[in-house]
Amino acid sequence: MKLRDILAASVCGAVMAACAGNTTAVVNEKGLKDAVGDKFLIGTALNVWQSGGIDTSAIKIVKKHFNAIVAENCMKMEEVHPEEGVYDFKDADKFVNFGVDNGLTVTGHCLIWHSQCPAWFFLDDKGKTVTPEVLKQRMKEHITTVVTRYKGKIKGWDVVNEAIVEDGSYRKSKFYEILGEEFIPLAFQYAHEADPDVELYYNDYGMNVQGRRDAVVKMVKSLKERGLRIDAVGMQGHMGMDYPEIDEFEESMLAFASTGVKVMITEWEMSALPTVRRSANISDTVAFRKSLNPYPEALPDSVSKVWNERMAQFFSLFEKHADIVTRVTAWGVSDGDSWKNNFPVPGRKDYALLFDRDYQPKDFVKEIINK
Numbered sequence: 001m002k003l004r005d006i007l008a009a010s011v012c013g014a015v016m017a018a019c020a021g022n023t024t025a026v027v028n029e030k031g032l033k034d035a036v037g038d039k040f041l042i043g044t045a046l047n048v049w050q051s052g053g054i055d056t057s058a059i060k061i062v063k064k065h066f067n068a069i070v071a072e073n074c075m076k077m078e079e080v081h082p083e084e085g086v087y088d089f090k091d092a093d094k095f096v097n098f099g100v101d102n103g104l105t106v107t108g109h110c111l112i113w114h115s116q117c118p119a120w121f122f123l124d125d126k127g128k129t130v131t132p133e134v135l136k137q138r139m140k141e142h143i144t145t146v147v148t149r150y151k152g153k154i155k156g157w158d159v160v161n162e163a164i165v166e167d168g169s170y171r172k173s174k175f176y177e178i179l180g181e182e183f184i185p186l187a188f189q190y191a192h193e194a195d196p197d198v199e200l201y202y203n204d205y206g207m208n209v210q211g212r213r214d215a216v217v218k219m220v221k222s223l224k225e226r227g228l229r230i231d232a233v234g235m236q237g238h239m240g241m242d243y244p245e246i247d248e249f250e251e252s253m254l255a256f257a258s259t260g261v262k263v264m265i266t267e268w269e270m271s272a273l274p275t276v277r278r279s280a281n282i283s284d285t286v287a288f289r290k291s292l293n294p295y296p297e298a299l300p301d302s303v304s305k306v307w308n309e310r311m312a313q314f315f316s317l318f319e320k321h322a323d324i325v326t327r328v329t330a331w332g333v334s335d336g337d338s339w340k341n342n343f344p345v346p347g348r349k350d351y352a353l354l355f356d357r358d359y360q361p362k363d364f365v366k367e368i369i370n371k
C-alpha cells in the first residue's frame with residue numbers, strides 16, 4: 001500500500017466517523033452553485049471514496065453546492081496505466097460516471113505530468129532511458145487511449161501539468177530530458193487528435209510568480225501560433241495565509257487571458273497553517289514541529305477570521321474577472337479530505353477548504369450563499 005493510500009485511508013476513517021455522527025448539513029439553504037449562477041462553474045476535486053459512493057456526507061455537499069468535478073488522483077497515469085500495456089480504469093470510470101449521472105461538468109486530470117507517473121514510462125526492457133521516438137509513441141498511445149475512452153463525457157483535460165518552474169525555465173522532467181520543449185505541443189496535438197471536441201488546458205502552480213507567468217504566456221502563444229488547440233490556462237490555487245499576493249495573482253490572470261485563452265482556478269484551497277520554507281533537518285526539533293502544527297484541536301477564531309477574509313478577497317477577484325474565468329474548483333470537499341493535512345508536512349491538522357470537518361460551509365461561503 002502506498003503512503004498516500006494509507007494517509008487517505010485515515011482521512012476516509014475520519015470521514016466515515018463524521019458521516020455517522022453529523023447530519024446537520026445545509027439542508028435548507030441554497031447551494032453555492034446557485035449563488036454563483038452562470039458566472040463560472042464552481043467545482044471540487046473528488047477522492048475515490050466520494051466518486052465511489054462511500055462517503056455519503058461529502059456526496060451530499062457535492063450535489064448541493066458544486067456543478068463541476070475533477071479527479072484528485074484516480075485519472076493520473078500511475079493509477080490508470082501502471083504498467084506497459086496494462087490499463088486500470090475501475091476508479092476513473094466510477095468517477096466519470098458519477099459526474100455524468102449527476103449532471104456535473106467533468107474535468108480530466110491529468111494526461112502528462114512528471115509526478116505520479118510510473119517509472120516504466122521512460123524505460124526500455126533493459127532498464128535504459130527510451131529514445132525520443134519511443135517516448136512520443138508511448139505518450140500518443142496513453143493520451144489516445146484515455147481521451148478516447150471518455151469522449152463525450154469529459155468537458156476538458158489538463159493536458160500538461162506543472163512543466164515550467166519559477167524562473168521561467170522548463171522543469172527538468174523526464175519528458176523534458178528526452179523530448180525537450182516539444183513534449184508540450186505533442187501532448188496537445190495527440191489529445192486534440194483523440195477528441196477534437198474536448199477542451200484542452202495547461203495547468204500549473206505558483207502562477208503568480210512573474211518568471212513562470214511570462215514563460216506560460218510565451219508557451220501558450222507558441223501553441224496557438226502553431227495552430228494547436230488550447231482553451232484555458234489552469235491556475236492551481238494552492239494558497240497560504242502569506243501567499244500569493246492578490247495583485248500578482250490578478251496580473252497573471254490577465255496575462256493569460258490576453259493570449260486569448262480562458263482562465264480556470266483549478267486547485268483552490270488555502271492552508272491556515274504556517275508556511276514551511278525551511279529545510280527538513282531544521283524541522284527535527286520537537287518545538288519546531290509543534291510550531292508547524294499550531295491548531296491540533298481547532299482553528300482559533302482570530303485565524304479563522306483572517307482566513308475567511310482572504311478567501312473572500314480571492315473569490316471577489318474571481319467574480320470581478322468572471323468574463324475570463326470559466327471555472328473555480330476547490331481541491332477537495334471538506335477540511336478532513338485535504339491533501340494539505342499531509343503536505344508538505346505529514347500529520348498536520350489544516351483548515352484549507354470551503355467546508356469544515358463537519359461539512360459545514362465556512363463563513364465566507366455562507367456569505368456568498370446568503371448575498
Ligand code: XIL
Pocket residue numbers: 004072073161236267339
Ligand atoms: C495531490 C493529491 O491531492 C494528493 O492526494 C496526492 O497524494 C498528490 O497529488 N498539483 C496537482 C495535483 O496537480 O494533482 C496534486 O494532487 C496537488 C498538486
